[in-house]
Amino acid sequence: GAGVSQSPSNKVTEKGKDVELRCDPISGHTALYWYRQRLGQGLEFLIYFQGNSAPDKSGLPSDRFSAERTGESVSTLTIQRTQQEDSAVYLCASSFAHSGANVLTFGAGSRLTVL
Amino acid sequence: RKEVEQDPGPFNVPEGATVAFNCTYSNSASQSFFWYRQDCRKEPKLLMSVYSSGNEDGRFTAQLNRASQYISLLIRDSKLSDSATYLCVVNSANRDDKIIFGKGTRLHILP
Numbered sequence: 001g002a003g004v005s006q007s008p009s010n011k012v013t014e015k016g017k018d019v020e021l022r023c024d025p026i027s028g029h030t031a032l033y034w035y036r037q038r039l040g041q042g043l044e045f046l047i048y049f050q051g052n053s054a055p056d057k058s059g060l061p062s063d064r065f066s067a068e069r070t071g072e073s074v075s076t077l078t079i080q081r082t083q084q085e086d087s088a089v090y091l092c093a094s095s096f097a098h099s100g101a102n103v104l105t106f107g108a109g110s111r112l113t114v115l
Numbered sequence: 116r117k118e119v120e121q122d123p124g125p126f127n128v129p130e131g132a133t134v135a136f137n138c139t140y141s142n143s144a145s146q147s148f149f150w151y152r153q154d155c156r157k158e159p160k161l162l163m164s165v166y167s168s169g170n171e172d173g174r175f176t177a178q179l180n181r182a183s184q185y186i187s188l189l190i191r192d193s194k195l196s197d198s199a200t201y202l203c204v205v206n207s208a209n210r211d212d213k214i215i216f217g218k219g220t221r222l223h224i225l226p
Contacts, residue, residue: 033214042218043159043202056213091158103149104204104214106158 002026004107006092012113013082021077021110023092030072033104035091036061043091049075082114118142118215119205125221128193135189136220138203147206148179148186152199153219159202162188190222198224 005024013019025032034046045059049069060066064082069075079086089109095102121138128134140148148165163170165177165186176189186205190197203217 035216043216045213045216103161103164104159106160108158 004092004094004105006090006107006110008110009108010111010113012115014115015084016081018078018080019082019112021079021090021112023075023077023094023107025073025075025092025094026105028072029094029096029105031095031102032069032075033093033095034067034075034077035093036088037091037109038088046077046090079112082112084114087112087114119203119217121201121203121217121220123218123220125223127223127225129225130193130195132193133189133191134193134222135187136201136222137185137187138205138217138220139183139185140203140205140215141184142205143181143184145184145205148177149204150177150186150188151202151204151216153202154199159216162201193224195224195226198222 004026007022011019030051033048035043036046037043047055047057047060047067049055064080067075067077077090089111091106091109093104093106095104118141122136126134150162151159152162153159163172163175163177165179167179169178174191178187188201200219200221202219205215
């Protein structure tokens with residue numbers, strides 16, 4: 001696609017429910033990143049995928065968080081048993097390769113509200 | 116020391132003024148540097164890359180000081196539309212080429 005597409009754009013859920021967020025990167029981008037941004041805060045790295053390499057999961061805050069990516073296409077971020085502190089905007093970004101010299105293009109984000 | 120540090124601001128600057136802010140980084144082996152802009156409730160977008168020789172794009176000038184490990188962003192003749200949060204981004208050469216975002220500096224241009 002022309003840009004990074006994320007869905008849903010907004011999600012309101014009850015505490016304890018599971019949620020799944022989707023990211024469709026730019027076609028041809030091999031690297032994909034997930035970030036979390038709480039209200040008024042900076043970007044918090046969660047996970048990245050690069051081609052068929054093992055993902056870097058070092059930023060996932062707990063075992064309730066997981067992410068998958070099939071090849072170089074869509075990625076899903078799953079949050080199990082959501083808590084109120086999970087409320088945030090979840091941003092996905094992609095780039096041509098996992099190299100710091102490559103520019104990240106972000107999606108518009110998925111805003112998650114846990115009641 | 117944090118990997119990437121920025122003054123959170125806010126910087127309140129009158130329209131037409133010049134404003135500059137810095138970003139310091141801890142890893143001397145870092146290789147790539149960027150400034151991103153994030154508008155309220157929007158996603159970050161690339162403003163400009165920062166080259167060793169410094170670079171300019173219209174009213175915006177970015178510079179890199181490797182000896183002191185900081186990058187800077189200068190905005191001349193500021194416009195109301197420049198109001199945003201400016202994010203410093205550094206490619207850390209540690210830990211497998213990790214891309215590190217600063218927390219951002221908030222800029223408010225006052226009419």
